[in-house]
Structures are given as structure tokens and as C-alpha cells.
Amino acid sequence: MTDLTTLLLSRIRDVADHPEPGVMFKDITPLLADPAAFTALTDAFAEMAGRTGATKIVGLEARGFILGAPVAVRAGLGFIPVRKAGKLPGATLSQSYDLEYGSAEIEVHAEDLSADDRVLVVDDVLATGGTAEASIQLIHRAGAEVAGVAVLMELSFLDGRPRLEAALDGAPLEALLTV
Numbered sequence: 064m065t066d067l068t069t070l071l072l073s074r075i076r077d078v079a080d081h082p083e084p085g086v087m088f089k090d091i092t093p094l095l096a097d098p099a100a101f102t103a104l105t106d107a108f109a110e111m112a113g114r115t116g117a118t119k120i121v122g123l124e125a126r127g128f129i130l131g132a133p134v135a136v137r138a139g140l141g142f143i144p145v146r147k148a149g150k151l152p153g154a155t156l157s158q159s160y161d162l163e164y165g166s167a168e169i170e171v172h173a174e175d176l177s178a179d180d181r182v183l184v185v186d187d188v189l190a191t192g193g194t195a196e197a198s199i200q201l202i203h204r205a206g207a208e209v210a211g212v213a214v215l216m217e218l219s220f221l222d223g224r225p226r227l228e229a230a231l232d233g234a235p236l237e238a239l240l241t242v
């Protein structure tokens with residue numbers, strides 16, 4: 064394990080049976096509270112943004128906002144929020160999806176992405192891949208390209224990676240931690 068992965072892993076708390084029985088919830092709030100760990104995470108994601116030629120950062124509500132916004136600032140790129148349905152005031156594109164515990168719909172402002180954009184999607188956890196896959200569909204429907212998907216942690220037993228790689232069409236999916 065690298066120093067980075069050891070640090071990040073040490074700042075994620077497992078919470079059994081949250082938000083419902085049978086789910087082992089990966090709580091990132093200890094990591095957010097540690098400036099050294101939060102900075103190291105931000106730097107690693109910003110490096111990926113540079114390496115993949117991203118022109119914009121998309122963050123997935125809500126934890127992807129917390130992680131993605133500082134990446135955008137660090138990389139000198141705009142931040143685009145992908146929100147749960149009904150929150151964005153302008154003209155939106157919408158996409159429904161299933162997740163580990165329920166189903167949901169996400170939206171993006173159509174005007175925020177264009178054919179000139181290469182988008183790096185940032186989130187905390189890749190579980191079934193439903194949320195990230197829906198965001199990729201939104202980005203493609205907006206006419207933009209996907210530069211890649213960056214997540215802090217991949218829950219490999221939920222098989223999100225194969226599902227997402229099919230949607231990514233060769234663009235990278237990078238997880239700093241895999242459990």
C-alpha cells in the first residue's frame with residue numbers, strides 16, 4: 064500500500080447497517096475533517112484531471128460536491144453540479160437510475176456542458192455504478208465527452224466497474240481505494 068492509500072483508508076469509517084440493514088456504509092466524514100488527508104485526496108484527483116485533459120469537473124450530489132469542488136479549484140477548471148431531481152432551476156437533462164439502497168433521478172443544467180467539453184466525474188464511492196453510469200449518460204446526452212471517472216473508493220463486490228466501463232467506452236475509471 065502507498066502512503067496515500069494508507070492515509071485515506073485510515074480516515075474512512077465503516078458503519079454497519081446504515082442507512083438500512085445489510086449495508087456497510089463507508090463514512091468519509093473523518094477524512095473530510097483531516098486537512099492532510101483531504102488535501103492529499105484533492106491533489107490526487109486534480110492530477111487525474113490534468114492527465115486526462117479534463118476541461119470541467121462534474122460532482123455527484125452530495126458527497127461528490129464536497130470532493131469535486133476543491134478539485135475544480137485546484138485544477139483551475141469549472142465545477143458542474145449533477146443534482147438529485149427537482150433542485151436545479153434552469154433547463155435540465157434528467158436520468159433515472161438504481162443504487163445499492165433505492166432508486167433516484169439526477170439532473171444537470173443542459174447549458175453547463177457542450178461539445179467542446181471533456182468531463183471528469185468525481186464521487187466518493189462506486190457501489191453498483193448506477194449513479195456514475197447515469198452521470199455519463201447525462202454528459203453524453205449534453206454532447207460532451209467523458210475524460211474519466213475518479214472515485215475515492217470502489218466497492219468491488221457490487222460489480223460497478225464492468226457496468227461503468229461499458230458506459231465509459233475506453234475512458235479511465237480510477238479508484239484510489241478498492242475494497
Ligand SMILES: O=P(O)(O)OC[C@H]1O[C@H](OP(=O)(O)OP(=O)(O)O)[C@H](O)[C@@H]1O
Pocket residue numbers: 123124125126127161162163167186187188189190191192193194195223
Ligand atoms: O454506485 P452506486 O450504487 O450508484 O452508489 C454510489 C452513490 O451512492 C452514494 O450517494 P447517495 O445517492 O447515497 O447520495 P448522497 O451523496 O447524497 O448521500 C455515493 O455518494 C455515490 O454517489
Ligand SMILES: Nc1ncnc2[nH]cnc12
Pocket residue numbers: 086087088089090162163188190191218
Ligand atoms: N456502502 C456505501 N457506503 C457509502 N456510500 C455508498 N453509496 C452506495 N453504497 C454505499
